[in-house]
Amino acid sequence: MMGVGTYGNTAPGTSRSGGAAAGYDVPEGVEIRGRFDEEFAKILTKEALEFVAELQREFRNRIKYALECRKEAKRRYNEGAVPGFDPATKFIRETNWVCAPVPPAVADRRVEITGPVERKMIINALNSGAKVFMADFEDALSPTWENLMRGQVNLKDAVDGSITFHDKARNRVYKLNDKNTAKLFVRPRGWHLLEAHILIDGEPATGCLVDFGLYFFHNYAGFRQTQGAGFGPFFYLPKMENSREAKIWNCVFERAEKKAGIERGSIRATVLIETLPAVFQMDEILHELRDHSVGLNCGRWDYIFSYIKTFQGHPDRLLPDRFLVGMTQHFMRNYSDLLIRTCHRRGVHAMGGMAAQIPIRDDPAANEAALDLVRKDKLREVKAGHDGTWAAHPGLIPACMEVFTNNMGSNNPNQIQSMRREDASSITEEDLLERPRGVRTLEGLRLNTRVGIQYLAAWLTGTGSVPLYNLMEDAATAEISRVQNWQWIKYGVELDGDGLGVRVGNELFGRVVEEEMQRIEREVGKEKFKKGMYKEACKLFTRQCTAQTLDDFLTLDAYNHIVMHHPRGSSRL
Structure with missing residues (x-):
């Protein structure tokens, strides 16, 4: 277990963060090994930690089993097997069913900005003109104790509208716009990451349950008043490999809704399809989350990573230079097309991938060339049928917004109903696994x-x-x-x-x-x-x-x- 042997022995229900006078007030069986901070203590309340501990105790064995199943799948792939559609769930793929209706508050997601849960970043992203800001506890955040807890403080202030930031170097105060701020989604860590600074019954907590539990506990009421128009909070769910893992999340959501006394289906989530096994389980993932889903997202960079990792034992599936593995590669284009067809058939958003470019301020020609690449990529996405896309920098939002609005219409919040629904069955396992072409240099x-x-x-x-x-x-x-x-x-x-x-x-x-x-x-x-x-x-x-x-x-x-x-x-x- 990560970090457990670093600090010596502490009795359950105590804190090693500064003694009885300065420590956190923790429930039985919970131990905090991160430093004490008065701001963090407002997040790490006894009641909030009890909620996180309840989630950990109820779901930890299911999470461990899911991770063991990942190891078993990896063993099969390393021995020559390849992922594919599951014959046992063919009826889910072929039956006509739909997810719960998309809440009006998040019907329009044509451009979403993503970034870590840093205070200034949160303010700028919410003010950026994007429709959604995905605040990230995962790939865009280094999970230090400081970053994680400060991020929870920042999000709590963002939800209640009080968040400000004084940039002393520039002598400038940042605050939220009075209106037209982006809707807030939160991405917790994946199932595989532990939180070494919070021990529950002697073992590190599951990182995503800490991220989700603390955020939900402190913000569900305020979020519904300021952000959700009767629905929410909203989440992004990363790194899943199959519907078994989606079912765990669905049960976590139901447990949280019951605890809070809010309606079933209030929590909504978009799943990132960013592992190769998950592309064969998109219908099944949506089916498990059908009361809580607002779509799927093409997490294309992690998807490339997963393709290599899945086929680590296959010397005939070596990828070319990474910049050559774009969305025009056959396996990538079919991954995107299948996601769009699946989502629209089930009545939810099909979100496009990340535009990772950032403005090149000292070279106007290079900056315009980069923006042109972004426009072409977004034009491909909107014409393919995506309902929205991701941008990594506020400077890209006007270009992305223009492309989607010009091709989708300013009064059309998405393409869920308007796009022609092509048959998903025409995309085969071979299409999704075709070897990418290109040089290795x-x-x-x-x-x-x-x-x-x-x-x-x-x-x-x-x-x-x-x-x-x-x-x-x-x-x-x-x-x-x-x-x-x-x-x-x-x-x-x-x-x-x-x-x-x-x-x-x-x-x-x-x-x-x-x-x-x-x-x-x-x-x-x-x-x-x-x-x-x-x-x-x-x-x-x-x-x-x-x-x-x-x-x-x-x-x-x-x-x-x-x-x-x-x-x-x-x-x-």
């Missing part, structure tokens, strides 16, 4: 290494969303970098282009790491490089790329590093 290996190390260095110091080379990188793109390097090294990929005839191995990778570290030092400057955690990140990233067995997630090993080096979640990372 030395520059691709270099870019993976450079991005992976820099992202991980930022993550270790508490930053989970990082601008690199005019793109906003988060854990998903770092994961692609890691698993692709691992796959190329494991199978001794022969490189194309300038690396013609050269095979990737530990020796070549070692030279690339050394040269890219020198380049990173030149780019960021000696002082920043010295103060940063680039060397620690390099060791972690190199170890994972050259390991005999591929780790399921980069962040698991990195989280242990955070817990060991900052056991009480100090804000001075």
Whole structure:
């Protein structure tokens, strides 16, 4: 268990955060190992922790079983099997049923902005002009104690409308607009991530139950008054692989609604289809969540990561350079089309993927070229039938909004009813698994290494969303970098282009790491490089790329590093 042995022994129901006078008031069986803070104490109330503990005790065994099922599926894939549609649930795919009607409050989601639960980010995102802001406890956030608890404080203030931020460097105060703020969705962590700073009955809590439980407990009443028009709160659910995992979430929602005394179906969620196994279970996932669903989303970067991870034992399925794996690849286009057809048949939103570009302020020509790429990508999405899309930066919202409004109509909130509903059965398992085409180059290996190390260095110091080379990188793109390097090294990929005839191995990778570290030092400057955690990140990233067995997630090993080096979640990372 992560972090459990770091702090010594503490009796259940106590806190090691500052003694009896300064500690949190915790219920029986709950232990807080993060630092004490008066603001955090308003979130970590005894009643809120009791609710989180109830969820943990009721669902932990089901979560553990679901994770064991993932391991069993991985074993089968590593032995040569491939994912596919489940014959046992064919009746769900072929029967005509629909999800609960989409609430009017979130009928229009044509552009959504995403970002971590940082205070200034929350204000700017809610004011950005986007229809929805997805506040992220997952891939865009480094899960330090400080970030997680400060994020809960920030969201509570956002829901009640009191959130402000004083930027002392600019002597500017940020606050919410009086009207037309984005609707707030929250993405908790995935099932696989634990919370080492909160122990329940002696073991770390499940991270997503902490994120969901604390947010729901403190905000469901205020949210329904200010955001939801009779429905809500709203969530995004990440990293699921099958409908069994969706069923757990549905039961969590029902348990929370019953506890709060609100109507069944008040909580609504969009599921990110960002694992390869889940694309074959989209109908089943929606069916499990049919009273609580508002759609599916093409989490395309994690989907690429999952494709590589799922086929880690298949040397005939090596991906080309990551920037070549776009939505025009056959398996990616069919993934998007099947998601759209499935969602519209079931009466919910089909959300498009992330535009990761960020404005290039010192080069107008390059900035316009980047915006043109965004417009083309969004035009493809809206014409394919998507009801909305994601943007990583407020500067992209006008361009994305213009494309969707021009093609969808200003009075048409979505395309759920208006798009022609094509038969989903015409998309086959082979369409979804077709091998991607393209070259594998030395520059691709270099870019993976450079991005992976820099992202991980930022993550270790508490930053989970990082601008690199005019793109906003988060854990998903770092994961692609890691698993692709691992796959190329494991199978001794022969490189194309300038690396013609050269095979990737530990020796070549070692030279690339050394040269890219020198380049990173030149780019960021000696002082920043010295103060940063680039060397620690390099060791972690190199170890994972050259390991005999591929780790399921980069962040698991990195989280242990955070817990060991900052056991009480100090804000001075």
